[in-house]
Amino acid sequence: MMDKATQLLNPMKVxxxxxxxxxxxxxxxxxxxxxLFVEHGxxxxxxxxxxxxxxxxxxxxxxxxxxxxxxxxxxxxxxxxPFVAACLAELDxxxxxxxxxxxxxxxxxxxxxxxxxxxxxxxxxxxxxxxMSRTLVENHRLLREALNxxxxxxxxxxxxxxxxxxxxxxxxxxxxxxxxxxxxxFNAFAGNDVLKIxxxxxxxxxxxPDMVVKHLVPFVVAxxxxxx
Amino acid sequence: MMDKATQLLNPMKVxxxxxxxxxxxxxxxxxxxxxLFVEHGxxxxxxxxxxxxxxxxxxxxxxxxxxxxxxxxxxxxxxxxPFVAACLAELDxxxxxxxxxxxxxxxxxxxxxxxxxxxxxxxxxxxxxxxMSRTLVENHRLLREALNxxxxxxxxxxxxxxxxxxxxxxxxxxxxxxxxxxxxxFNAFAGNDVLKIxxxxxxxxxxxPDMVVKHLVPFVVAxxxxxx
DNA sequence: AAGCGTTTTAAACTTACGTTTTAATTTGAT
DNA sequence: ATCAAATTAAAACGTAAGTTTAAAACGCTT
Numbered sequence: 001m002m003d004k005a006t007q008l009l010n011p012m013k014v015x016x017x018x019x020x021x022x023x024x025x026x027x028x029x030x031x032x033x034x035x036l037f038v039e040h041g042x043x044x045x046x047x048x049x050x051x052x053x054x055x056x057x058x059x060x061x062x063x064x065x066x067x068x069x070x071x072x073x074x075x076x077x078x079x080x081x082p083f084v085a086a087c088l089a090e091l092d093x094x095x096x097x098x099x100x101x102x103x104x105x106x107x108x109x110x111x112x113x114x115x116x117x118x119x120x121x122x123x124x125x126x127x128x129x130x131x132m133s134r135t136l137v138e139n140h141r142l143l144r145e146a147l148n149x150x151x152x153x154x155x156x157x158x159x160x161x162x163x164x165x166x167x168x169x170x171x172x173x174x175x176x177x178x179x180x181x182x183x184x185x186f187n188a189f190a191g192n193d194v195l196k197i198x199x200x201x202x203x204x205x206x207x208x209p210d211m212v213v214k215h216l217v218p219f220v221v222a223x224x225x226x227x228x
Numbered sequence: 229m230m231d232k233a234t235q236l237l238n239p240m241k242v243x244x245x246x247x248x249x250x251x252x253x254x255x256x257x258x259x260x261x262x263x264l265f266v267e268h269g270x271x272x273x274x275x276x277x278x279x280x281x282x283x284x285x286x287x288x289x290x291x292x293x294x295x296x297x298x299x300x301x302x303x304x305x306x307x308x309x310p311f312v313a314a315c316l317a318e319l320d321x322x323x324x325x326x327x328x329x330x331x332x333x334x335x336x337x338x339x340x341x342x343x344x345x346x347x348x349x350x351x352x353x354x355x356x357x358x359x360m361s362r363t364l365v366e367n368h369r370l371l372r373e374a375l376n377x378x379x380x381x382x383x384x385x386x387x388x389x390x391x392x393x394x395x396x397x398x399x400x401x402x403x404x405x406x407x408x409x410x411x412x413x414f415n416a417f418a419g420n421d422v423l424k425i426x427x428x429x430x431x432x433x434x435x436x437p438d439m440v441v442k443h444l445v446p447f448v449v450a451x452x453x454x455x456x
Numbered sequence: 457a458a459g460c461g462t463t464t465t466a467a468a469c470t471t472a473c474g475t476t477t478t479a480a481t482t483t484g485a486t
Numbered sequence: 487a488t489c490a491a492a493t494t495a496a497a498a499c500g501t502a503a504g505t506t507t508a509a510a511a512c513g514c515t516t
Contacts, residue, residue, distance in 0.1 A: 025493080041366060043271035046473065057495050062475060064493090134365050136422055138269060144425070152427040176443035179421055184412040184451075186422045192364055193407055194414045197372070199380040215404035222454030223412075223447035253463080274503065285465050290505060292463090 026064045028054040031124065034075045038130045042072055042138055073143055076135065079117075079128040080147065084154050086113035091157055101165040103224045104217065106158070107181070111213055114189045118209035133190035166225065173228060181220045188216050254292045256282040259352060262303050266358045270300055270366055301371055304363065307345075307356040308375065312382050314341035319385055329393040331452040332445065334386070335409070339441055342417045346437035361418035394453065405452050412451075416444050 023031070032054040036045040047068055051058045065071040090109035099105060117125030135143065162174050169177070191207055251259070260282040264273040275296055279286045293299040318337035327333060345353030363371065390402050397405070419435055 041269065041271060043269060047475090048473080057493095058474095059476080059496085060494070068474065132422070132425070136420055136425060137362050137365055147425055148428060151425075155423050155427040173443070177447060179423060180412050180416065180444065180447045182422045183415045183420060184408050187411045187415065188408065192411060194360070194364055194410045195383050195407060197360070197364060197375055197379075199383040200376060215401065216408065218454045218456065219405060219408045219451040222450040226446045226450030228446065275505090276503080285463095286504095287466085287506080288464070296504065 025054075025056050025060050028056060029061055029064065029071070030075055030078060031122075033071055034124060034127050034131065037072065037075060038127045038134060041134060042140070069140075069142065072140065073146065076131065076143060077146075079125070079131075080151065083113055083117065083128070084151050086116065087154065088157060091161060095161070101161065103162070103165050104221045106161050106165055107185075107217060107220050107224070110158075110182070110185060111217065114185065115209050115213060118189055118212075129186065129189040130191065133186055133192055136186075162224075169228065177224050181224050184220060184223075185216060188212050253282075253284050253288050256284060257289055257292065257299065258303055258306060259350075261299055262307075262352060262355050262359065265300065265303060266355045266362060269362060270368070297368075297370065300368065301374065304359065304371060305374075307353070307359075308379065311341055311345065311356070312379050314344065315382065316385060319389060323389070329389065331390070331393050332449045334389050334393055335413075335445060335448050335452070338386075338410070338413060339445065342413065343437050343441060346417055346440075357414065357417045358419065361414055361420055364414075390452075397456065401456060409448050409452050412448060413444060416440050 022028070029050060033045070033050050036049055036053070039045075040049075047061050048058060050071075051060060054060075061068065061071055065074055087110055090112055091106075094101070094105055094109055114129060117129055120126055158178065159174070162178055163171065166174055166177075189209070189212060250256070257278060261273070261278050264277055264281070267273075268277075275289050276286060278299075279288060282288075289296065289299055293302055315338055318340055319334075322329070322333055322337055342357060345357055348354055386406065387402070390406055391397075391399065394402060394405075417437070417440060
């Protein structure tokens with residue numbers, strides 16, 4: 001038995017799908033698990049639910065990924081790397097373009113990758129944003145440590161960029177505003193709406209990513225650049 | 229056997245605590261369950277964890293509340309009513325004070341009750357804000373329906389108030405801004421920080437409610453009043 | 457002190473979970 | 487075509503979950 005998880009992190013179709021257009025076992029598991037983890041959460045999603053919907057044997061999860069915990073990690077890691085890379089690429093492009101480093105431009109370097117995820121035709125990307133918001137509150141210890149080591153550069157880069165874009169503010173103020181700004185952006189793309197706790201579907205078009213962006217950008221930019 | 233859950237929704241100490249300062253069985257269960265549901269989530273919290281820490285018999289949960297689901301509902305309902313009432317009271321006071329109906333004043337009618345919860349010496353209130361943010365993503369169907377019926381007035385009142393305070397914006401714009409504003413406020417008080425997925429404790433003092441408010445209000449007000 | 461509804465207790469029950477095992481099957485290189 | 491490796495499959499394992507039961511203990515009224 002070999003651990004196929006790492007191999008899957010670099011998604012490449014080595015061989016074409018045999019009969020129908022069915023991805024291989026591990027990919028089917030990842031796709032179904034991603035959706036179910038988002039819908040029901042980690043604990044409430046059983047391996048039997050996953051394997052039944054993925055039309056694979058129950059033991060396939062433990063064979064390909066080792067454990068349910070490791071499966072979750074694989075589900076998450078499959079998306080987080082490309083997403084962070086996309087944000088950093090946007091940051092690089094902005095910094096080297098010679099454009100003015102405004103708060104709005106910085107916000108867009110984050111929003112554009114979010115928008116791409118939200119428009120993922122396979123819907124996997126759209127689920128990932130919601131998965132992140134669930135992961136945030138579910139607080140997986142193992143995952144936290146792995147992400148801290150690999151992707152702390154994400155925060156570092158954005159911190160530096162925002163300090164350059166907003167030189168009139170102190171470091172601590174910028175940290176707070178980034179905290180709020182990324183929070184509201186993530187929640188917006190995840191479709192989280194506190195008000196829908198109290199009343200059904202207040203913002204009906206909140207699932208249209210373009211509408212989200214249209215209203216989100218002015219809100220976040222205003223918050224980021226507000227006078228202290 | 230009688231269902232004591234409804235009785236507990238109106239918290240009143242019928243008899244004083246007998247020997248030490250120990251609340252009765254149902255209250256001890258509610259307190260412990262509240263904390264564990266926040267820490268680990270609904271599914272990952274077992275009745276045995278709850279009853280052991282509450283120092284009550286395992287069967288006490290089903291006796292007093294009927295089921296684990298009903299216990300969660302009781303945990304939530306114990307706090308949501310007083311919280312909504314506090315917000316509406318602040319709204320009433322503002323509208324009858326003759327002060328100008330500004331976005332900032334409206335934001336404060338929501339923040340002041342949040343602040344009171346966050347400073348609850350028993351810590352139960354602080355937990356409740358986090359419980360709401362978990363509930364938001366965990367999406368309990370039964371709870372959703374119950375809240376929709378009882379507390380839709382919450383959104384209605386704030387919608388009217390914000391439309392009065394921001395007459396220059398269309399109804400849909402205001403809905404979007406409220407969506408973002410309440411989202412960032414809830415997350416702020418719940419201590420949710422997306423950036424801490426990537427790096428440890430970016431905003432270290434994010435757990436001091438006064439500091440949260442200090443930075444949160446300018447951010448939210450700016451977002452709410454930003455030009456379209 | 458007796459009686460009675462309420463509460464607590466200990467134990468068992470059923471079910472579902474993640475995981476493991478073992479064998480069968482498929483795959484790919486020689 | 488063969489054989490070793492990789493994968494799939496079926497079944498069982500041990501555990502822990504929510505719930506139920508029935509008896510014991512308690513608290514209050516009479």
